[in-house]
Amino acid sequence: METLPYASTWPAEWTGQRRSGLLLFGTVFMGLLTVGVAVLAVTSEDLAGALIFAATAVYFAHLTALSLHSYRGGRHRSDTTGVRHEAAGLVFRYGAAPTYLLGAFVGMTVLALLGMSVRAAVQATTQGYVIAVVLALLAVVTGVFLAVFLKLAPGQVVVGPDGIHHRGLTFTHFVPWEAVVDVAALWAHSPVIFIRTIGSSATVTRNYLGRSTAGPQALSPFDTISGRWLAADPALLLQAVAHYIVHPQDRPELASDAALRRIAAS
Structure with missing residues (x-):
């Protein structure tokens, strides 16, 4: 893929604008939460608990990285990286990092919902069955989005x-x-x-x-x-x-x- 230098200035509408402070706060908060859960995983004396904390830390880490990209995404570049030429025309592809982060986050969400649904059903109580059904339905809805995402990605x-x-x-x-x-x-x-x-x-x-x-x-x-x-x-x-x-x-x-x-x- 040919990469050419590119040094044009951004339009005035994009210059000197402020990024979302709320999104930055959410990114920092999720980052701290990820660190806290990771510490619990390392210090836990129970193997099952440590594995659950570790999986949760990985989940939060993906959400933190996705939030960070949402905050910083769309930056000025000095070359034509990310653009390729094909017979169909100029192709501007979606970034690999945000595509992976969103896909992985949604995939882990589906697994987490299914896991919690099974755990609720195992309780063998009316309340547990209701919770299991609700979580299973959420997993199906999220799974449909994931299936469409995997079909079309990368955009x-x-x-x-x-x-x-x-x-x-x-x-x-x-x-x-x-x-x-x-x-x-x-x-x-x-x-x-x-x-x-x-x-x-x-x-x-x-x-x-x-x-x-x-x-x-x-x-x-x-x-x-x-x-x-x-x-x-x-x-x-x-x-x-x-x-x-x-x-x-x-x-x-x-x-x-x-x-x-x-x-x-x-």
């Missing part, structure tokens, strides 16, 4: 000659260039790319946790992409969409390696 955004393809973690969107009106930089505790669209018969949305639609109403009149999920500098995606909206004559080059060079040099 990516493809800026291609025919339009913009966005594969998230629970949905896929395609909007043709004819329906893309504008793109803008927004801030929601991290960089956000706001793509304004209009109705088009070629627009398609597939929501794996809900109803899939096609045609003019398939997408809302806008689409947003969170920069904190991208492995690349979010400004690269912003500039790519902005350039090919204004210069439709250049869109065929998205099928070649000229597109990445153009965006990196802009």
Whole structure:
């Protein structure tokens, strides 16, 4: 994968903005909780208790790391790391770290819910059975999300000659260039790319946790992409969409390696 230097400045909407103080507090709190549980695992004299504390510490550690990434995600980069060129166009992939952390956290949550459900059922009481059923249902719901996540991960955004393809973690969107009106930089505790669209018969949305639609109403009149999920500098995606909206004559080059060079040099 070719990596090119990239030194363009961020848009004013993303410059000098404050990150979420509440998210930072939550990250620090979860970090301290992880350390505390890890200490209990090390100092516990009971093997079963030590294993439970150790598993809990691993669980909290993943949540802490995920919170930290959510706080710091979407940072400025000095090259085109996270972007690759394919025949379909420029591919902006989701970061491997947040994808793993979310998947592992959800997977461990499913296992924890199932384990607690079994433990409650073993009590052989009415209250225990009720709790077991509730926990089992929660495990099923969370497991469905995990199955969809594993099917679609890792997410990516493809800026291609025919339009913009966005594969998230629970949905896929395609909007043709004819329906893309504008793109803008927004801030929601991290960089956000706001793509304004209009109705088009070629627009398609597939929501794996809900109803899939096609045609003019398939997408809302806008689409947003969170920069904190991208492995690349979010400004690269912003500039790519902005350039090919204004210069439709250049869109065929998205099928070649000229597109990445153009965006990196802009």
